[in-house]
Amino acid sequence: MKETQPKLWTWNFFNVCIANFLMACSFNLLMPSIPLYITEQLGIAQSQTGIVLSSYALAMILIRPFSGFLVDMYSRKTLLLMAFTCYVLIFLGYFWVTTVLLFVLVRFMHGLAWGLSTVSSSTLAIDVTPSQRRAEGIGYYGTFMNVAMALGPFIAIHIYRNYGFPSLLQCAILMGILGVIAVAMIKAPKRPPVAPQEPQKISFDRFFLVKGWPIFLNQLLPTFAWGTIGPFVAQYGLHNQIENPGIFFLFWATGIMMSRIFAGKMVDKGWIHVVNMSAMAVVAVSFLAFATVHTLVAFCLSAYFIGIGYGMMFPALQTLYINIGENKQRGTANSTYLIGFDLGLALGMLIGAYVTAHVSFSALYLVSSVLNVLSIVVYYFISRKVYERKKMR
Numbered sequence: 001m002k003e004t005q006p007k008l009w010t011w012n013f014f015n016v017c018i019a020n021f022l023m024a025c026s027f028n029l030l031m032p033s034i035p036l037y038i039t040e041q042l043g044i045a046q047s048q049t050g051i052v053l054s055s056y057a058l059a060m061i062l063i064r065p066f067s068g069f070l071v072d073m074y075s076r077k078t079l080l081l082m083a084f085t086c087y088v089l090i091f092l093g094y095f096w097v098t099t100v101l102l103f104v105l106v107r108f109m110h111g112l113a114w115g116l117s118t119v120s121s122s123t124l125a126i127d128v129t130p131s132q133r134r135a136e137g138i139g140y141y142g143t144f145m146n147v148a149m150a151l152g153p154f155i156a157i158h159i160y161r162n163y164g165f166p167s168l169l170q171c172a173i174l175m176g177i178l179g180v181i182a183v184a185m186i187k188a189p190k191r192p193p194v195a196p197q198e199p200q201k202i203s204f205d206r207f208f209l210v211k212g213w214p215i216f217l218n219q220l221l222p223t224f225a226w227g228t229i230g231p232f233v234a235q236y237g238l239h240n241q242i243e244n245p246g247i248f249f250l251f252w253a254t255g256i257m258m259s260r261i262f263a264g265k266m267v268d269k270g271w272i273h274v275v276n277m278s279a280m281a282v283v284a285v286s287f288l289a290f291a292t293v294h295t296l297v298a299f300c301l302s303a304y305f306i307g308i309g310y311g312m313m314f315p316a317l318q319t320l321y322i323n324i325g326e327n328k329q330r331g332t333a334n335s336t337y338l339i340g341f342d343l344g345l346a347l348g349m350l351i352g353a354y355v356t357a358h359v360s361f362s363a364l365y366l367v368s369s370v371l372n373v374l375s376i377v378v379y380y381f382i383s384r385k386v387y388e389r390k391k392m393r
Helices: 011-028 030-040 046-073 077-097 100-127 131-163 165-184 210-227 229-239 249-258 263-268 271-291 297-322 325-357 361-390
Strands: none
Touching: 011 030, 011 077, 011 100, 011 131, 030 046, 030 100, 030 131, 030 165, 030 229, 046 077, 046 100, 046 165, 046 229, 046 271, 046 325, 077 165, 077 297, 100 131, 100 165, 131 165, 131 229, 131 249, 131 263, 131 361, 165 229, 165 271, 210 229, 210 271, 210 325, 210 361, 229 249, 229 263, 229 325, 229 361, 249 297, 263 271, 271 361, 297 325, 325 361
């Protein structure tokens, strides 16, 4: 008889996904608008925008390890509510910033709140997902964040150009408030309390999944390329006479959503290595086309297949960490994956700003293509073997 699959789309799982979407969308409203605002309204040099953009990524790198430790020790829903509320309140700070230093400080604080929120949210999502459909659930959960990362910048440009930066902040705050309400409605599964007679040993492995470090280094290669998308695609499109470069994000989001139809199920069936290496290959070819063919059709198709590739890759990479960690290390596994994501993102922004200023946008995306090819080689010879040797489920 065919085994009945447990229900995935419960009310709890739906609320976690909606909260994740609202949080990510509100955050990504600022990604394309901050460079425009500080250059057009504050008169800051374009070369300094990378410092402002990457300051939140630095904060996330610092908070991720402690976030993983906290969510493994305490109530994930409570931590998420606290962090998400702080995250919404920090938006108010943008109304008063007038210098690069103040912008960096507010973005840094936002990164701290965002870092704790995302680790708590992703770990809570795993808690409310049936173990038999974990990769599929992670894939759908990630879709909400990735679509927000795609739609947020597209919507942000329209609001900023037509209504101004203060209106953009008001929209972000409203989204955040709705997200907090969604979190409050989640009924988190009860976890057994930590026995007081069993003192918790504090070690580096409680903050970073040490046995996953080869996978972590491998992850930096494709995530560097991901970090070049948000800050530079619009400028690249305008440079190549694309009338509305925001269309990139719509095709990108469509590709991410389409990948969820098959990628998560393939991972659950044991094809995790095929999914990861195929995704890296798709992204490499797409970035190559993006860098060398400067037409509207190539611009849109490259965006679509970059979305397909990353939509396949990120949930599969996250599953690697989860499957090599112990059950009590779910938060640590998640934070390790997210640290790799944040570090790659920050490097992509900082180095990308240098490359675009001193070489060209095309050169940056050629580098992104080469890094994804290199990631396939590293994955096949190192990450794949590490996973097979250390996986626990």
